Amino acid sequence: MSEEYFYVGKDVDRIDAFEKVTGDAVYTQDISLPGMLYAKFKKSARPHARIVDINTKKAEELSGVRVVLTGKEAPFKFGKYIQDREILASEKVRYVGEPVAAVAADTEEIAEKAVELIEVEYEDLEPVFDSREALKEGSPRVHENLHEYNHAPFIFPVPHSNVANHFKLRKGDVEKGFEEADVIVENNFDQPQTQHVEMETHSTVAQWLPSGKINVWTSAQSPFVVRENLSYIFDVPINKINVHAPYLGGGFGGKAGINWEPLPILLSKKSGGKPVKLVLTREEQFSSSSIRQGLSARIKTGVKKNGKITAMEIEYIWDSGAYADYAVNVGRAAGYACTGPYEIPNIKTDSYTIYTNKPYGTAFRGFGHVPFHWATERQMDLVAHEIGMDPTEFRLKNALLPGGTSATGAKLEDEVGRLDECIKAVKNKLEKGKKEKGENPRGYGVAAFWKAPAIPANTSSSALIKLNQDGTVTLSVATSEMGQGTKTSLKQMVAEELEIPLEKIEVTSEAETDLSPYTWQTVGSRGMFMDGNAVLNAVEDAKRQIRSMASKLLDVSEENLEISNGKVHVRGEPSKEISFSEIALGGTYPTGAGVGGPVLGYGTYTAEGLTNLDPETGQGKPGLFWTVGVRGVEIEVDPETADVRILRLISCFDLGKAVNPKLVDGQIYGGSVQHLGSTFTEEYIYDDEGRMLNNNLMDYKIPRAQDIPDKFINIIKETPQSNAPFGARGIGELGMLAVGPAIGNAIYDAIGVNVNDLPISRENLWRKLCEEKEEK
Numbered sequence: 001m002s003e004e005y006f007y008v009g010k011d012v013d014r015i016d017a018f019e020k021v022t023g024d025a026v027y028t029q030d031i032s033l034p035g036m037l038y039a040k041f042k043k044s045a046r047p048h049a050r051i052v053d054i055n056t057k058k059a060e061e062l063s064g065v066r067v068v069l070t071g072k073e074a075p076f077k078f079g080k081y082i083q084d085r086e087i088l089a090s091e092k093v094r095y096v097g098e099p100v101a102a103v104a105a106d107t108e109e110i111a112e113k114a115v116e117l118i119e120v121e122y123e124d125l126e127p128v129f130d131s132r133e134a135l136k137e138g139s140p141r142v143h144e145n146l147h148e149y150n151h152a153p154f155i156f157p158v159p160h161s162n163v164a165n166h167f168k169l170r171k172g173d174v175e176k177g178f179e180e181a182d183v184i185v186e187n188n189f190d191q192p193q194t195q196h197v198e199m200e201t202h203s204t205v206a207q208w209l210p211s212g213k214i215n216v217w218t219s220a221q222s223p224f225v226v227r228e229n230l231s232y233i234f235d236v237p238i239n240k241i242n243v244h245a246p247y248l249g250g251g252f253g254g255k256a257g258i259n260w261e262p263l264p265i266l267l268s269k270k271s272g273g274k275p276v277k278l279v280l281t282r283e284e285q286f287s288s289s290s291i292r293q294g295l296s297a298r299i300k301t302g303v304k305k306n307g308k309i310t311a312m313e314i315e316y317i318w319d320s321g322a323y324a325d326y327a328v329n330v331g332r333a334a335g336y337a338c339t340g341p342y343e344i345p346n347i348k349t350d351s352y353t354i355y356t357n358k359p360y361g362t363a364f365r366g367f368g369h370v371p372f373h374w375a376t377e378r379q380m381d382l383v384a385h386e387i388g389m390d391p392t393e394f395r396l397k398n399a400l401l402p403g404g405t406s407a408t409g410a411k412l413e414d415e416v417g418r419l420d421e422c423i424k425a426v427k428n429k430l431e432k433g434k435k436e437k438g439e440n441p442r443g444y445g446v447a448a449f450w451k452a453p454a455i456p457a458n459t460s461s462s463a464l465i466k467l468n469q470d471g472t473v474t475l476s477v478a479t480s481e482m483g484q485g486t487k488t489s490l491k492q493m494v495a496e497e498l499e500i501p502l503e504k505i506e507v508t509s510e511a512e513t514d515l516s517p518y519t520w521q522t523v524g525s526r527g528m529f530m531d532g533n534a535v536l537n538a539v540e541d542a543k544r545q546i547r548s549m550a551s552k553l554l555d556v557s558e559e560n561l562e563i564s565n566g567k568v569h570v571r572g573e574p575s576k577e578i579s580f581s582e583i584a585l586g587g588t589y590p591t592g593a594g595v596g597g598p599v600l601g602y603g604t605y606t607a608e609g610l611t612n613l614d615p616e617t618g619q620g621k622p623g624l625f626w627t628v629g630v631r632g633v634e635i636e637v638d639p640e641t642a643d644v645r646i647l648r649l650i651s652c653f654d655l656g657k658a659v660n661p662k663l664v665d666g667q668i669y670g671g672s673v674q675h676l677g678s679t680f681t682e683e684y685i686y687d688d689e690g691r692m693l694n695n696n697l698m699d700y701k702i703p704r705a706q707d708i709p710d711k712f713i714n715i716i717k718e719t720p721q722s723n724a725p726f727g728a729r730g731i732g733e734l735g736m737l738a739v740g741p742a743i744g745n746a747i748y749d750a751i752g753v754n755v756n757d758l759p760i761s762r763e764n765l766w767r768k769l770c771e772e773k774e775e776k
Contacts, residue, residue: 007495007502008726011662014485015507016247025247026510028203028219033275036205037066037104039264040111040278042118043288044093044100047129047357047690048140049122051091054101058117064110067270068118069102074266076233080225080257082151082164082324084143085360087233087262092125094142094322095357096690097287104267104276127357127690131319132296134162134354142322142355154612155328162355164320165328167335169349169618171407177311177346181302185383189375190757192683193294193319196364197702200249201285206264207275212236217244218261221251221480222521227513229258230265245511248482252674253363254290255482256523257326286359286695291684293327293353293361294319295368297375302346307389307397311346314338316372318353320361327361328353333454334368336618339407340376341419341450341628343400347407349618357690366733367524369451370675370740377447377741378756381748391745392427395448395630396420402719408613410621414721417628417654417729419448425652425715426632433634433648440636442647443750447741448630451734452623453524457610461534462517465494465542465601471566471581472504475538478511479531480522483670484732485663489528490535492659493725497539499564500580517602525730528659529624532725533605542601549587549596550578608723625721625729629653631742633709637750642766644680644747646709649739654717657728661716664731668714671735677703679740683759 019025056068071090077083089100101118105111126140133139139162143149147159155165178184205217214236220226223243231238248255264276280289295318302311316334320327335351353361364370384394399419405411423446430444464476475494479486487507495502508516519531547558550568554561554576562569568583570576578587587595613620632650637643651668658664681701685693694700720727744755753768 005496007492008659009657010660012488012492012502012660014488014663015491016481016509027200027247027249028205028217029200029279031205031217033205033207036275036277037106037267037271038108038111039102039104039267039276040108040115041099041263042101042115042120044089044096044098046093046122046124047096048125048127049093050125051089051093051100052121052123055119056101059103059114062110062114062117064106065103065114066106066274067104067267068114069267069270071100077149078229078233078258078262079324080229080326081155081328082149082157084149085323087266095359097359098322099263099288102263102267104271128162129356129358129686129690131294131317131354131356134356135317135352142357154332156615163352164324164355165331165353167332167351167618168616169335169338169347169407170616171409171619172346174311174313174346174348178302181310182305183387184300184302185386186298186300187379187382187756189297189378191295191371191374192758193358193361194292194678194682194684195286195700196252196254196292198250198252198254201280201282202255202260202289203279204261204264205275205277206261206268208265208269208273210273212240214241214265216242216261216265217246219248219255220245221248221255221482221523222257223478223480223511223513224518225521226258226261230261233262242512242514245480247509248480251480251482252365253367253523256363256521259290282697283695286700287692288359290325290362291321291359292364293321293330295371297372299375299379301379301383303383303387305387307387307394309342309344309398312339312344314349316351318351318361319356319358320353321356321358323360324353325360326363329454330361330363330368334372336408336613336622337369337451338372340373341400341448342398343404344398344407358686363523365671365674365736366451367454369449370678370736373447373449373738374740374758377738378744381745382754392423392446396423399423408622409619412626414719415624416626417656418717418719419628421717422628422630422652422654423448425717426630426650429650429713429715430632430634438636440638441750442634442636443746443748444632444634445742445744445746445749446630446632447738447745449734449738450626450628451525451737452626453526453730455520455524455526455607455624457612458606459520459530460604460606461519461530462602462604463531463534463538464517465538467542467580467584467599469581469584471579471584472506473498473500475505475507475535476516477508477531477535478516478519479527480511481509484667485660486527486531488663489659490532493532493535494539497536500566504566525627525732525734527732528728528730529724530605530607532728534603536603536725537605538601538603541603542599545596545599545601546583549583552595553578553587553589625724627653627655627729627731627734629734631738633742633746635743635746635750637747639751639769642762642769644743644760644765646743648711648713649709650713650715652715652717653731653734654719655729655731656721656724657718657726658716659726659728664716665714667731667735669712672739673703673708675736675739676707678758679743680759681761
């Protein structure tokens with residue numbers, strides 16, 4: 001029987017709910033400082049060209065313009081994994097929409113007019129838009145000096161090419177595995193670039209004071225990473241930079257690293273220290289900012305007639321666009337998780353991240369796992385059909401379970417959930433809910449998934465617990481709150497461990513690098529695990545201090561003390577007690593003498609047991625935990641209009657422990673609908689000159705209310721992980737995984753049409769139907 005808790009495992013309203021629904025929550029766009037200037041930037045009109053000249057004279061003469069800046073004044077190369085990007089392009093542009101100049105003015109309107117007055121002369125260069133073409137020898141080079149760029153030691157750019165990173169994974173003997181196979185199936189799968197479409201566009205307010213202090217307010221998931229990068233770019237000590245991260249109006253990975261922060265900082269410095277605000281328009285968010293990179297995948301699978309996979313050969317070609325940003329690590333993470341949640345003895349994987357002359361790729365919810373699961377889970381169904389096996393039984397036959405070995409050679413124990421139980425649960429729900437066929441063909445599909453946080457082997461988090469003199473508690477963590485509700489779950493953990501009511505705990509809402517305890521980043525579904533463990537360690541440290549003081553004041557050993565309900569009791573003597581409020585600032589003896597001091601619990605947690613991956617084989621242990629799950633869908637397809645209606649979406653996740661089931665449901669609902677967008681409608685559409693044609697929410701279609709499935713069914717399995725806080729694994733990103741391939745598999749089940757490329761728009765599916773009719 002599972003352990004019963006007072007607060008953990010219970011539905012608790014989000015702590016930020018009231019602020020947000022009443023409009024009291026403060027976002028970066030709400031920040032206004034005295035004397036603030038407004039920034040705008042000039043966008044490149046060319047996909048690939050040398051900058052011959054930039055004439056800023058007319059802009060400088062416009063009344064109300066305070067600063068005009070070009071790339072010649074900002075020749076800094078930066079980037080978290082490869083330092084290949086400039087604040088403003090100085091010598092050449094690499095995509096339409098790249099910033100080449102900027103202004104700061106008294107109003108946004110003046111700034112916009114000034115940008116229009118800037119004249120740029122270009123010398124056009126041959127662009128390359130297709131990632132497969134860019135991979136070929138002799139294709140136009142997006143970065144001629146790639147071999148000179150600094151880069152992270154686990155990223156492997158190929159000099160004198162467009163390959164920003166080549167991740168290799170080798171396990172077993174692939175040739176032998178294919179020789180042992182009875183059947184070999186090979187397919188290609190393509191997906192376009194897509195946009196995060198956060199409600200809040202990228203926003204920054206920055207001030208470089210004459211004293212040398214830099215203050216930044218920014219919509220960032222990783223304020224400490226932003227601070228570290230700013231220190232490097234501007235050669236300023238870290239303690240001279242204070243980064244505030246207010247509430248985020250959505251992140252989805254697009255705000256994971258450093259983005260637009262350097263530009264208003266530099267404008268502020270040039271203005272003499274005035275604060276400068278930069279807020280991207282929706283069009284700029286589409287055309288100039290980071291996006292989710294596209295993927296072309298080739299998968300070759302060898303299988304025995306009994307359904308056992310003997311070998312896989314995988315090639316991923318990621319369209320990174322003009323710069324590496326997080327895209328190179330996305331290709332790496334997808335590379336080591338490449339097989340999906342299956343135990344396969346022989347694997348060869350090459351994951352290439354490729355430069356092209358398009359907007360640059362970055363992290364996106366799922367960190368590459370949404371695109372690659374489309375390929376692997378469609379391939380699983382195609383292989384199952386080829387050997388005449390039920391797709392769910394085929395997945396069960398190859399499921400990676402506790403005690404199994406991953407593609408990287410890591411033996412996984414309780415850090416991986418029970419995929420077999422998830423498969424059976426979803427299959428059972430699908431079977432029980434089947435109804436008689438209606439007027440249109442009905443189809444059923446499943447898809448499995450897994451994910452671990454893509455984090456450095458030494459990543460860390462920290463937390464502070466402060467006991468106040470009225471017995472209340474303040475929890476300080478630097479977790480960025482962007483709608484996922486992690487801070488609510490952390491509050492539940494504190495209440496559980498201290499045995500005090502939730503209303504006695506306050507969690508700081510804004511991360512601030514000068515004051516907040518360090519947390520690497522709020523990415524990769526790591527918050528629950530990493531920050532949760534740090535919080536529990538902070539609570540334990542606070543309890544140690546409380547017990548130490550109480551034992552002296554009550555004159556008993558610490559072993560005889562119990563903590564509950566905001567008090568410290570002597571075991572067996574309930575009347576002998578002391579309250580938190582009496583010792584929050586230090587205890588007092590009857591003589592008036594003091595003991596101890598303010599209770600300030602400090603906790604840290606560093607990832608344990610992880611290793612770097614071998615650069616030639618990809619072998620090692622990259623994952624703290626692997627959350628697994630399965631999707632099942634029931635759909636109807638109108639063969640005349642190609643309309644797909646989702647009747648039921650069934651989801652089963654093994655989370656170890658659902659700390660807040662209501663928040664878990666929210667992540668599943670939100671992520672599922674988000675994946676429906678990239679499945680059916682979302683894609684970047686370009687003309688022949690690399691200009692995005694659908695850079696607005698009128699033409700770039702995201703899901704609407706009528707696109708939501710008729711019925712959601714969520715099933716939560718809880719196989720606890722021993723080193724996780726209350727046994728819990730993360731879910732934030734996983735809510736978005738594997739909806740698309742389940743739908744693709746169901747479409748084949750309904751009408752016998754294989755769809756390997758996304759999006760499955762009505763037009764694309766209708767054309768496939770027409771092709772099928774012509775072939776018959």
